[in-house]
Amino acid sequence: MTDHALCSPRPASRWVLMLMLWAGCSGGALAEPDPLRPQVLVGFEVEADKFRQNLPQLPQASAEMAKAIAAEFALRYPFADWAGGPVAAGNPPIGRLVARLVQQPAIPLPEISVKWFGTAGDGAPVALALPAIEIYSPGVIDRETNNRQALVSHVLQRVLPVVRSDGFQQRFMEAVVQGLPIANAAEMHPTDHVVVIPRLWRDLRLGQETKLLLVFKKPVVGGPEQQGMVKLVLPSPRTRSPKQGWLEAAVQDASIGASPLTLDKGWHASFPALLEGAKVACYIRDYRPAAFSGVLDGVSLVSE
Amino acid sequence: MPATADPPPAAGDPPPPASPTAPEPPTRSRRWFWCNLLALAALAPIATWWFQKHLELAFTEVWLIGGGLSLWAFLRAAYGLVETIGEVDPASLSRRALASPETSLVLAVAALALALAWWKSNSFYLEYDGTSADDREFVVQVSHPDGRPFLPELTVGPAAKVAGRAFVFEGEPHELVCRIVKPLNYKPLPCPIGGHEALRIKVPADFEQRVFHLLRIVPHIGLFQELPEVKDQPSVRYELRVEVGGVAHTLPDLRRQTVFAGALKADLPLLMAGHERAEYQEELDSELRAASVEEGSATRIAAKLARRERAWPAFDVKAGQPLRISLRRIERRDGRDTASEVDGFPFDYTVTADKTQTIWMPRLP
Numbered sequence: 001m002t003d004h005a006l007c008s009p010r011p012a013s014r015w016v017l018m019l020m021l022w023a024g025c026s027g028g029a030l031a032e033p034d035p036l037r038p039q040v041l042v043g044f045e046v047e048a049d050k051f052r053q054n055l056p057q058l059p060q061a062s063a064e065m066a067k068a069i070a071a072e073f074a075l076r077y078p079f080a081d082w083a084g085g086p087v088a089a090g091n092p093p094i095g096r097l098v099a100r101l102v103q104q105p106a107i108p109l110p111e112i113s114v115k116w117f118g119t120a121g122d123g124a125p126v127a128l129a130l131p132a133i134e135i136y137s138p139g140v141i142d143r144e145t146n147n148r149q150a151l152v153s154h155v156l157q158r159v160l161p162v163v164r165s166d167g168f169q170q171r172f173m174e175a176v177v178q179g180l181p182i183a184n185a186a187e188m189h190p191t192d193h194v195v196v197i198p199r200l201w202r203d204l205r206l207g208q209e210t211k212l213l214l215v216f217k218k219p220v221v222g223g224p225e226q227q228g229m230v231k232l233v234l235p236s237p238r239t240r241s242p243k244q245g246w247l248e249a250a251v252q253d254a255s256i257g258a259s260p261l262t263l264d265k266g267w268h269a270s271f272p273a274l275l276e277g278a279k280v281a282c283y284i285r286d287y288r289p290a291a292f293s294g295v296l297d298g299v300s301l302v303s304e
Numbered sequence: 305m306p307a308t309a310d311p312p313p314a315a316g317d318p319p320p321p322a323s324p325t326a327p328e329p330p331t332r333s334r335r336w337f338w339c340n341l342l343a344l345a346a347l348a349p350i351a352t353w354w355f356q357k358h359l360e361l362a363f364t365e366v367w368l369i370g371g372g373l374s375l376w377a378f379l380r381a382a383y384g385l386v387e388t389i390g391e392v393d394p395a396s397l398s399r400r401a402l403a404s405p406e407t408s409l410v411l412a413v414a415a416l417a418l419a420l421a422w423w424k425s426n427s428f429y430l431e432y433d434g435t436s437a438d439d440r441e442f443v444v445q446v447s448h449p450d451g452r453p454f455l456p457e458l459t460v461g462p463a464a465k466v467a468g469r470a471f472v473f474e475g476e477p478h479e480l481v482c483r484i485v486k487p488l489n490y491k492p493l494p495c496p497i498g499g500h501e502a503l504r505i506k507v508p509a510d511f512e513q514r515v516f517h518l519l520r521i522v523p524h525i526g527l528f529q530e531l532p533e534v535k536d537q538p539s540v541r542y543e544l545r546v547e548v549g550g551v552a553h554t555l556p557d558l559r560r561q562t563v564f565a566g567a568l569k570a571d572l573p574l575l576m577a578g579h580e581r582a583e584y585q586e587e588l589d590s591e592l593r594a595a596s597v598e599e600g601s602a603t604r605i606a607a608k609l610a611r612r613e614r615a616w617p618a619f620d621v622k623a624g625q626p627l628r629i630s631l632r633r634i635e636r637r638d639g640r641d642t643a644s645e646v647d648g649f650p651f652d653y654t655v656t657a658d659k660t661q662t663i664w665m666p667r668l669p
Contacts, residue, residue, distance in 0.1 A: 050530050053635075056539040108525055108596040108667075139598030141525045142560075142605055146532035146540070 035246070037203035038080040038182050041093040042070035048103040048112050054145045061148045068156050069099055072163050077177060078289060079204040096179045098125045099159065106138035114159055120179055128175045134161045173287065182283040186214055188275060189248070192240075193267040195230065197247040197282050201237030204247060207288035208234050212249055218278035228256035228274070231285075332349070337403035343411045346401075351418055357502045358427040358470040426475030426501045429468030430482075432460040433506040442507045443486035446495065451570055454480050460507050473528045475499055484511055485574050492570065517621050518575040519566040520584065520661045521546075521629070522609055523558075525595055526668025527646070533614055542633045542646070546619065549627040553618040558631070561612035565619065566655075572617040579660050585610035587662060595667070623657045 044065040046052050055061055067084030074082040080094065087093050098117040103110035113132040115126035129132050135158050144151040162168050181238050182204065187196045195214065206212075212232035232249035254261040254268060261268045268274075326510060363371070365519030386392065401407050430444055441461030446454045458467040475497075482493060482495040490511035497503045521544070523531055532538035536559075544555040544563065562584075564576050589606035593599065621627070630650035634643045655661070 054530065054532075054538065054540045056537065109529060137598065139596055141527045141529045141592075141597055141599045142601060144607075146536040146538040189494055 028114070034200055035183075035203075036088070036091040038094045038180075038199065039087045039091055040070075040073070040080045040082050040180060041087050041096045042066050042073065042082050042084050043070065043096065043098045045098055045100045049105075049143045049144070050114075051151065055148060055151060056088040056146065057148045057248075061152055064152045065099070065155055065159075068152075069159065069163065072160055073097070073172075076169065077287070078285065079182065079206060079287070080180070081240050092122060094182060094194065095120045095176075096122065096125055097128075097176060101135065102132075103157065109136075109138050109141055109143075111138045112136040112143065114155065115183075116175075117178055117282060120181055130171055130175050131162070131168065135157050135159075143223050177287055178285060179281055181283060183247075183282040184280060186275060186282055187243075188271040189200055190267070190272050192248070193265065194238075194248040194250055195232055196238060196243055197235075197249065198243075199247045200245055201235070201247045202245065204235075205290040206247065206284070207290045208236060209286070209288040210235050210284060211252075211286040213283045213285045214280060215283065216278040216280045217273075218276075226256060226278075228255040232282075243270045249253075308517040333403045336405055336408060337399070340402045340404075340407045340411060342516065343408070345413065347411065347415055347418060350422075351389065354422055354425070358425050358472065361427070361429045361431075361466050361504075362470055372562060373429055413468050421472060423500055424475055425470060425472045426477075426497055426499060426503070427468065427470035428455070428480075428497055428503045429466055430460045430496075430505050430507050432462065432465040433509045434465075440487070442484050444507060445483045445485050446480055447483070447570070449479055454478060457485070464648065475501075481570070481572075482511075483570060484508060488516060488571075488574055489513055515516070515657075516571060516575055516624070516659065517566045517623065517655055518564065518572075518579055518654070519621065520579075520660065520662045521563040521565060522588065522662060522664055524664045524667040525592065525597060527631075527665050528560055528605065529641075530646075530668070531560045532559060534561060540633060543632045543634055543643075545630045545632070545650075547630075548619045548621060548625065551619070553616075555614075555616050555618070559612075559614075560608065561614045562609050562615050563616050565616040566621045567617060568620050571613050571620070575660075576613060576615060581610050584662070591664070621655045623655055625655045627653045627655065629663070629665070631652060 019222065044062045046055065046058060046062060049210050052058065053234075063085060070082040070084035074080075081087075082097075083093070096119050099114050100117055102115050103112050114135060115132045116128040116130040118128045119125045135155055144154055163172075183197045183199050185198050187198075189196055197212070210231045211234060214230040214232060216227075216228055216230075218226040230251055231253040233252045235247055235249040238244055238246045238248040251263060251268075251271070254263065254271075261270070312663060386397065390397075409635040417478050428446065432442070441459050441463070444458045444460070446458065446465075448454055455469070477499045478497050480495045480497055481492050483492040484490040484507070490508055491514045493505070493511050495503060495505055498617070531542055534538070541556070544558045546553050546555075546565065557639050564572060564579075566572070567575050585606050588609050589602055592602035628650050629652075631646040632643045632645050634641050636642075646668070651666055653663055
């Protein structure tokens, strides 16, 4: 191919090129790109020394256990991608959950258990208020320190039944789910009296019984930082433009500091200005997944 | 008497070339007679001596007396038959036979066969010498140096004083080792057998007495959890070293198993076969429980260690002998082996007088 050919496209190619440029420009100007599905990064770390020192293919073992645990949470909390492996680029995780194989001094041998650590965003994981799961009691000495498959199988046999139990789920809800910011922005829509969360409803599939909490901090010139929260109910997919299909919710309650705001038909005149320049985080308080899947964009609902 | 009688010509003698029908000249016939008689006289003691050397022990006195009488009766009957049916005098017939050249041929063949038997036969016999303090049987293994059995296990004792056999026309020289496998209190005895040799071994007098010590080297709980299982494909290997009398012996790739040592190649399996596995399992179980191992885990591991036997016939030991036992952890990183001594090692152990002793490796944290 010659330089001349490169510089002078044929008429048909030129039309296609122009069309693509127009589509690109008009798209950017008319519609904001849809937000991505929230992701929670799940990891498994082996800290117990005999396992860390001897286990063959340690990274693979960790990845296998992380995937299995992530799959368990993905089944119960489908409002996010629980990723046991690398997360998609350009979509930072809303939190990290780490199951860690640790040892506690004991007689005759150290006790081996799985403890839970986590963080919102991508900070350093801290210990979570979740029960540790015993993998090897001190009196059990036939431990799979040199066999990856056997260890993975043994750990999952111990961990998954506990994770599935109601008691654990209740504490997981409080310790993990309620601490994950599903969004770090929100928009007040005075015309509809709703708050729009920059997530697609179809990605989160929150049921209408779900309750959300919007927490904000706003710097005030010459004064102390203003903090407040807005309780949101009835999360549902937005059916009108702009931001059709995004998650919207009605305001149930709001307060600034310790002062509650008196709402009029679920709205307060100060709302539109309230979040301007504020740091916002939206949390799930009471989680109920949608009973049906599908998107209310004209397509029929499909029973799950 | 053959020596004084004038031997008649043999019935089957070829006619003399000069006169086909004429009888053989008496001088020539006499010469054949004396030659054959002398040959027979020479061969008979040699055959007797050969029989006595290789076969006498295979035939008991009952066989010899009974067999001798039977043979006499058979020969006498044959003599009578020849006399009656052939209407000839057996004495004159034998005289004629001895005087014939064909008999010389037969004797020559017999001499050849005897020479061959002399050269190509050997025998191997164990004789109970009755010097054992207790009247018990001795089971002896006769094997090649590589362990292949040469004979089935032979048993001698007060009831069966001789065991063994002759190898007639098949007597190749062999480097052999004789080992009393029951009772296991004697050193192995080299017992090479030559091409035409008759080997007699007195049991147990020819064997030097000794005491074997079976060492069962077993990992304690901390090390047990660290070692790979037998079926694992680990990335870390453990190398056991035992120093005996200034010589270090190395066992590569130690697993969760019991290492049996204390005797050399052929003796160790015999010692291991003699150890009480059930008793050993109980010993392991109680030791593990005493170390606060959970009941179920202790039972499982005791059974595992008792069942997983690894023979290490690298050295033999004597009571009072000090051993230095060390364990190295070898990890392969970036294509290179990195070795380090495991905590708690090396440690010293002195062999006790016990025939079977369990050496627990250090407990580790």
